[in-house]
Amino acid sequence: MHAHIGIIGGGMGGLLLARALAEQGVASTVFEREAGPGLRAQGGSLDLHPESGQRALRIAGLEEGFWKLARKGGEELRVYNSSGQQLAHRIPDEGADTAGRPEIDRPALRDMLRESVPEGTIRWGHHLVEISPRTNGGFTLRFDGTEDVTCDLLIGADGARSLIRPLLTDAKPSFAYSYVEMHITDVDQRSPEISELVGEGTLWAFGDSMNFGAQRNGDGGMRVSLSVPGEEDWMENHGIRANDPEGSRAALHEVLAQWSPTLTDILDVTDDYVVPRPITTLPKDVGWEHHPDVTMLGDAAHLAPPAGEGANQALLDGALLAQSLLSHGVASDGSMNAQQRAAAIADYEDEMFPRATNAVEHSLQMISIALAPNAAETTAKMFA
Numbered sequence: 001m002h003a004h005i006g007i008i009g010g011g012m013g014g015l016l017l018a019r020a021l022a023e024q025g026v027a028s029t030v031f032e033r034e035a036g037p038g039l040r041a042q043g044g045s046l047d048l049h050p051e052s053g054q055r056a057l058r059i060a061g062l063e064e065g066f067w068k069l070a071r072k073g074g075e076e077l078r079v080y081n082s083s084g085q086q087l088a089h090r091i092p093d094e095g096a097d098t099a100g101r102p103e104i105d106r107p108a109l110r111d112m113l114r115e116s117v118p119e120g121t122i123r124w125g126h127h128l129v130e131i132s133p134r135t136n137g138g139f140t141l142r143f144d145g146t147e148d149v150t151c152d153l154l155i156g157a158d159g160a161r162s163l164i165r166p167l168l169t170d171a172k173p174s175f176a177y178s179y180v181e182m183h184i185t186d187v188d189q190r191s192p193e194i195s196e197l198v199g200e201g202t203l204w205a206f207g208d209s210m211n212f213g214a215q216r217n218g219d220g221g222m223r224v225s226l227s228v229p230g231e232e233d234w235m236e237n238h239g240i241r242a243n244d245p246e247g248s249r250a251a252l253h254e255v256l257a258q259w260s261p262t263l264t265d266i267l268d269v270t271d272d273y274v275v276p277r278p279i280t281t282l283p284k285d286v287g288w289e290h291h292p293d294v295t296m297l298g299d300a301a302h303l304a305p306p307a308g309e310g311a312n313q314a315l316l317d318g319a320l321l322a323q324s325l326l327s328h329g330v331a332s333d334g335s336m337n338a339q340q341r342a343a344a345i346a347d348y349e350d351e352m353f354p355r356a357t358n359a360v361e362h363s364l365q366m367i368s369i370a371l372a373p374n375a376a377e378t379t380a381k382m383f384a
């Protein structure tokens, strides 16, 4: 098989790119390692910012669909200290037609993107394992258990552990902090008190340089998390393990032993689901020498700790890369000559590098605030 435009990864950024091209009648192919849609837990909800995520959906002609799925109430935010005292409470403006940064559930957003591309655009079950440059330009892509594919333009939208990244840069992700993810199914039924405590949006509690969070999702569930700075083996050393939810809950109670039960009672109603997630980050200066046949977007290009920017920037990358390809004359089958391709990549990257550098810097700054000893007071002031 030959694909003029081969996109590796059907996450937020890769799908948005394919959609924005398809919207203008241009074909591309997304190679996704997952065997089919909906097979992987997709995490909690995202707030899409007007200048990035929402802008990208507008460019891709999906703004109307987004507003149908957006949850304005999800913007509610309650800030607590570890004694269980509420320090700030932000409520979305009831009078406004639209809230500034409405939440959308990740699975809903991904489904909308997936359904918005022509059939056959996404090749499920395509796990890229090897890439070889071809002598006349472009690449041969080797997938696990399926036929090889050749492509002229290769786009790495394959997330944090990108296989495309080493073609462009030596930058490698490094450990930033530990993040334990849990979940409560049907929180209204399981615990009306916790449902009431968290409200429609997110509760953040800060203390001892840690951040404990609970975020309501649109499916009636709640995502619960604890972020902890320190050594990479902190979760393992504290007995927080995916295959031992009960032991992990007990370990977390021990870690938070000095915290108010108002907050730590949340742990007792979590499902038997624990994901110890080491959070990694790329260096903050994003950039590499332009290559005529390959580029990257989203986490592959500029992985940062989660602070509300990653998905937004991945979506915007996808939209702006599509615009650059279109402005340099990409044909409806995705073909372009070598000069057009090189110019489109250079224009896209010249805009993306400084924007992504700012986003990574901002994320690192937000995380250093959230994991500082005085985080409760600082964050409360920010949102008061």
Ligand SMILES: Cc1cc2nc3c(=O)[nH]c(=O)nc-3n(C[C@H](O)[C@H](O)[C@H](O)COP(=O)(O)OP(=O)(O)OC[C@H]3O[C@@H](n4cnc5c(N)ncnc54)[C@H](O)[C@@H]3O)c2cc1C
Pocket: 008, 009, 010, 011, 012, 013, 014, 031, 032, 033, 034, 045, 046, 047, 126, 127, 128, 129, 157, 158, 159, 160, 161, 162, 163, 179, 297, 298, 299, 300, 306, 307, 308, 309, 310, 311, 312, 313, 314
């Ligand atoms: C705990 C947590 C909370 C977050 N919260 C927020 C938030 O509130 N707001 C926000 O904006 N961002 C948030 N983020 C960041 C956000 O999730 C990412 O920045 C975003 O998903 C990046 O999108 P992407 O398309 O670049 O990559 P991904 O969404 O990671 O998609 C990559 C895709 O590539 C596929 N893939 C990978 N390797 C291969 C391969 N070899 N072959 C084929 N396919 C492959 C994967 O299966 C996946 O589907 C959060 C991240 C984490 C970890």
